[in-house]
Amino acid sequence: MLRRAILRVLADARLARMPPPAPRPSLAIAREYARYFLPKMPGGSLLSLRCSESEFSTHTGTGVAIYMHFVKWTGWLFVLATIVSAIPQFVANSAGDGLLLNRPWGSEACSAARDNKDGFSRLIAYASEVVLFLLYSSLLGNCSFSQVFSARLHLATELFLSTLFCVYVYWIYRYNARMLAQVDSNRLRASDFATSVKGLPPNATTAHALSAHFSFFGEVASVALSRDNAETVRLLNEQAEHKASWRHLHAKYARAVDARGGVAVGLNSKLLKQMESTLRKLLACRCALQASARRKSPCTGHAFVTFARVE
Structure with a gap:
């Protein structure tokens, strides 16, 4: 009973010292709290998404900045690879006749669109035929490698693509090594x-x-x-x-x-x-x-x- 009485006194004393209940959550306060942790410019404004790499590395560190630099230039690499490699290969595949596809225009127009009397149904049939033709004609199986132009175009674009990737890997490696060496020369590390x-x-x-x-x-x-x-x-x-x-x-x-x-x-x-x-x-x-x-x-x-x- 004595222990119960002591606990009762402790509970009542703690209850008397308890602060008033917290106010209801506020969206404005939550927004300001989240904004506090975001990177900011010296003037107090939020760091722009189009900031320079030096400003970005100041807030996030060199490792994150190098990674984002790698992501950006890898994206541009794939854009260049698509322009100089993928598009010419699609053109060479479409010009071939390996799959013996019927072209949906001219004298080889699809019979479903030609025989359908309903205008809307004819439009749907013709559009479907065009989409399927563009899809299948761009496949590698439709390319006619017996044609010298198509074969050489595929060979040249694949060779250029492989060379481009090799050059890019070497360049990004040298860039990262140079940036890390520059950072190490300006900062102290724990191992120093x-x-x-x-x-x-x-x-x-x-x-x-x-x-x-x-x-x-x-x-x-x-x-x-x-x-x-x-x-x-x-x-x-x-x-x-x-x-x-x-x-x-x-x-x-x-x-x-x-x-x-x-x-x-x-x-x-x-x-x-x-x-x-x-x-x-x-x-x-x-x-x-x-x-x-x-x-x-x-x-x-x-x-x-x-x-x-x-x-």
């Missing part, structure tokens, strides 16, 4: 002033010893040891879950009081029982965390040494 150490013993490694060992190469700013804290992390996650449940029960208690003006006896007993169980779990988890913090965790064999200056 830090190093990773592997293969350390689990129980005989200290940050002071590593700092003394690597001080030969320069002034050491900090040493970060990687330790096996899986049990502590598990307890922290468990504590976070219990705290969330604790807050949820208090919110449920507050809603019940607000709706009824006073909690019913059955609901009161049920909520207090759940709060008592959650509080007991929180205290047990806190004790386990304190015991885990007092134990020295073994080293995983990895460490990061950071130097004070770039040598």
Whole structure:
């Protein structure tokens, strides 16, 4: 009964400290919140979709800028490949007679359109015949490779397309390498002033010893040891879950009081029982965390040494 009374006092005290309910969601506030995270120009206006690549890389980073540059130029590559390769091949295929297609115009007009007396039905039949002819005549099977012009046109366009792709791959590789080299020359990286150490013993490694060992190469700013804290992390996650449940029960208690003006006896007993169980779990988890913090965790064999200056 004493624990129930304590929990009742805690619940009422927390209820008294609760802030007023949040206002209803506003579309204007949501729009401003979303706009806050969008890239902007120095004047505060949103970054234009037609901005230069240098402005784009300033906001998104070099990696994203290089990728978007690759996407843009690859699109132009396919446009050029369509103009100089695909269209001539379609023309060569349409000029052939490999599929023995009847042309829907002239003396070879389709019989369905010619024999149909209804004007609308004749139009539909003729349009369907034209679409099918254009579709099948553009296929490679309709090309007459016995004709020297068609064969040479296919060979020339395929050769040009292969050469174009090879040149493009080489050019985009050199461009990306040049851009990355330019970025690396103007920026500092973590590897310029830090190093990773592997293969350390689990129980005989200290940050002071590593700092003394690597001080030969320069002034050491900090040493970060990687330790096996899986049990502590598990307890922290468990504590976070219990705290969330604790807050949820208090919110449920507050809603019940607000709706009824006073909690019913059955609901009161049920909520207090759940709060008592959650509080007991929180205290047990806190004790386990304190015991885990007092134990020295073994080293995983990895460490990061950071130097004070770039040598």
